[in-house]
Structure formats: C-alpha cells, structure tokens
Amino acid sequence: MNYSSGWKFNHWELKGVPIRMEIGPRDMKTNQVCIVRRDTMAKATLPVENLDTSIKTLLDTIHDDMYQKALQERDANLAVTTSWDEFCGMLNNKKIIMAPFCGDIPCEECIKKDSARTDMEVDANAPSMGAKSLCIPFEQPGDATKEKCVYPKCGNSAKYYTLFGRSY
Numbered sequence: 001m002n003y004s005s006g007w008k009f010n011h012w013e014l015k016g017v018p019i020r021m022e023i024g025p026r027d028m029k030t031n032q033v034c035i036v037r038r039d040t041m042a043k044a045t046l047p048v049e050n051l052d053t054s055i056k057t058l059l060d061t062i063h064d065d066m067y068q069k070a071l072q073e074r075d076a077n078l079a080v081t082t083s084w085d086e087f088c089g090m091l092n093n094k095k096i097i098m099a100p101f102c103g104d105i106p107c108e109e110c111i112k113k114d115s116a117r118t119d120m121e122v123d124a125n126a127p128s129m130g131a132k133s134l135c136i137p138f139e140q141p142g143d144a145t146k147e148k149c150v151y152p153k154c155g156n157s158a159k160y161y162t163l164f165g166r167s168y
Contacts, residue, residue, distance in 0.1 A: 013038055018062050019055070039066055080141045080161070084152045087164070088115055091131050096165040098141055099150035100158030101133065107154045108133055111164070114151070131164040 003011075009020060022034040031048045035055070039062055046054045079095045081087050090097050101107070116130035144158040 018059060037062060082147050082150060084150055087131070087150055091115055091164070091166060092117060094166075096134065096163055097131070098137065098161045098163050100144040100147035101160065101162035101164075102149040102151075102154055102156035103159045103162075104154070104156065107149060107151055107156070110153065111151050114153075129166055131166060134163040134165050136160050136162050 012020065018038055020036040020038060022036065024034075027033055032045050033048060033051065035044050035046055035058065036042070037044075037058070044058075074096075077095050078098065079086075079090045080098045081090060082100055087097055087099055112130035112132055114130065140161050142161070144160045147158045148154070149156050149158050
C-alpha cells in the first residue's frame with residue numbers, strides 16, 4: 001500500500017520511535033543521511049561511514065534529555081507537607097504530595113474520600129476525585145516516625161512519607 005510520508009512519520013511517532021531517518025537520492029550520492037529527533041524535531045545530517053556510533057550517541061543524548069526534562073517536571077510538581085490543609089490545597093493545584101502516613105488501609109480510604117473536591121472554584125478542568133497513595137519513595141525527606149499521619153482524624157504515628165496524588 002502507498003501511504004504518504006506524513007502518515008508514515010505519524011505512524012512511527014505514535015509507536016515511540018525516537019528518531020526518523022530520511023534517505024533520498026541526493027543523500028545517497030553524498031553518502032549522508034538526514035536524522036530528525038522526534039523529541040525536539042531538530043534535523044542533523046550525518047555521514048554514512050560512522051552512522052552506527054553517531055546514532056548510538058544520539059539515542060543516548062535523547063534519553064538523557066528526556067530523563068532530565070521528566071525529572072525537572074516531577075521536581076517542579078512535588079511538594080512535601082505535614083498539614084492536611086496544605087495537602088488539600090496542593091492537591092487542588094495539581095501537585096503530587098509527599099506526606100507522613102501511617103500506612104493503614106482504612107486511613108487511606110478516608111484520605112481518598114475527604115480529599116475529594118466538592119467545589120469547582122479552583123480549576124474547573126482539574127479532576128475532583130480524592131488523593132490516593134502512589135508509592136513509598138526510597139528517598140524520604142525526613143524521619144516520618146517523628147510525625148503524625150497527615151490525615152487529622154487518624155492520630156496514629158506515621159511510618160513513612162508516602163507520595164499521594166490524583167489519577168488523571
């Protein structure tokens with residue numbers, strides 16, 4: 001089947017292929033290929049002679065750039081709190097929150113229920129469901145055992161800081 005080049009570009013971009021290699025008749029005559037990074041759409045012309053090492057280096061660079069971008073975005077949206085009011089406010093501002101947590105399932109269900117948004121004043125596009133625990137990070141911001149659980153009606157001592165957020 002004959003598909004347009006735009007269809008082919010989109011097809012492989014949706015599959016997550018990080019680079020596009022364009023090889024035309026002029027490129028063949030000059031022993032070079034055109035490489036397009038899908039994360040930045042930057043084009044580069046590479047010689048065919050050392051294409052294998054050039055592509056490996058480019059893939060490593062793309063990996064590092066995407067990792068750094070994801071890390072910066074995570075850090076910009078990560079907040080630490082021990083206060084329930086701050087917890088709910090940060091949650092409404094689309095943050096992921098690290099808070100002391102006792103680890104009890106009934107307490108987590110209460111956090112989920114009581115942190116659900118009932119007003120639509122903050123941001124109408126924001127999800128309204130409650131917070132759920134996402135994970136217990138290996139890197140803890142402090143000693144959680146010195147804190148009480150973030151849920152005010154719980155009263156138990158925290159076991160660890162837990163990452164909470166809303167599912168989108």
